[in-house]
Amino acid sequence: VALTSLILARGGAVLAALIVNLITSVGQLLAIWLIYRWRFAPDFAPPGASLRLIELLRRAWPFAVAALLAALQLRLSIILLEIFAGISAVGIFAAAYRFIDAGRLIPGALFGALLPALAARTADPQQRNRLFRRALIGLAGFGVLAAVGFSVAADPLIALIYGPAFAESASILPLLAWGLLFNLMRGGVTLYLYAVARAGLANRIAAGMIVIQAALSLWLIPTQGVVGAAFGWLVAEIAAVLALWRIVSARR
Known part of the structure; x- marks a missing residue:
């Protein structure tokens, strides 16, 4: 955080700040691995441990890809906004997007429990599907309430939290808020596909969504600025939900 703040305070580019974040994250991972090897690693490897590790890595690979795609989608609009609309547009967009991050907190807790609950019901598809529908x-319902609330209160919320300098953020908060609805639904359907061992398919849909978001952003941001970025994100989320729902409906 300190390095990122220093870069931005000195007028550095957002891309440079993201690169620093990546480097520090890799450093943290390396430090954790060294601590594990120093204090917690077993003195011997049980028979077949290497084979089990390879199998574990193979099964974990789709989730690593999913995390990479999620990080790319999150930063795509920011990077393209900086390139085509300038750093001020990045600030306007980021201010509105903070409310979307806040809106994800409660559903994020649900996601943490939903995947193991769905996976535990693999032997009983009816029970699994019933849980999926309820979730x-x-x-x-949460997404609709959040979208309506953020849309209605966009102007006073932005004015209260950020002040008049960020008034333009209120114009894109409703678009992002409705995008949150589809983002949450996409998350739920994606977890269902994970539970039925179709993580690779979910990742292909996510990659296609990123392509749609990038294409729309490249088309709209140069002329529409932050509104174009928000609209591109919304349309990409809708397209992903429709594709995922069609696949899930065919399976059930």
């Missing part, structure tokens, strides 16, 4: 209805 999706809950996510949709």
Whole structure:
């Protein structure tokens, strides 16, 4: 955080700050691994441990790809905004997007429990599908409430939190808020696909969504600025939900 703040305070680019974040994250991972090897690693490897590790890595690979795609989608709009609209547009967009991050907190707790709950019901598809429907209805209901609330209160919220300098953020908060609805539904459907061992398919949909978001952003940001970035994110989320829902409906 300190290095990122220093870069931005000195007028550095957002891309440079993201690179620093990546480097520090790699450093943290390396430090954790060294601590594990020093204090917690066993003195011997049980028979077949290397094979089990390879199998574990193979199964974990789709989740690593999913994390990479999620990070790319999160930063795509910011990077393209800086390139085509300038650093001030990045600030306007980021200010509105903070409310979306806040809106994800409660559903994020649900996601943490939903995947193991769905996976535990693999042997009983009816029970698993019943749980999935309840979770999706809950996510949709929360998303609608959040979207309506943020849309109605966009102007006073931005004015209260950021002040008049960020008034333009209120114009994109409703677009991002409705995008949150589809983002939450996409998260729920994606977890269902993880539970039925179709993580690779979910990742292909996510990659396609990023392509759509990038194409729309490249088209709209040069002329529409932050509104174009928000609209591109919204349309990409809608497209991903429609594709995922079609696949899940065919399976059930």
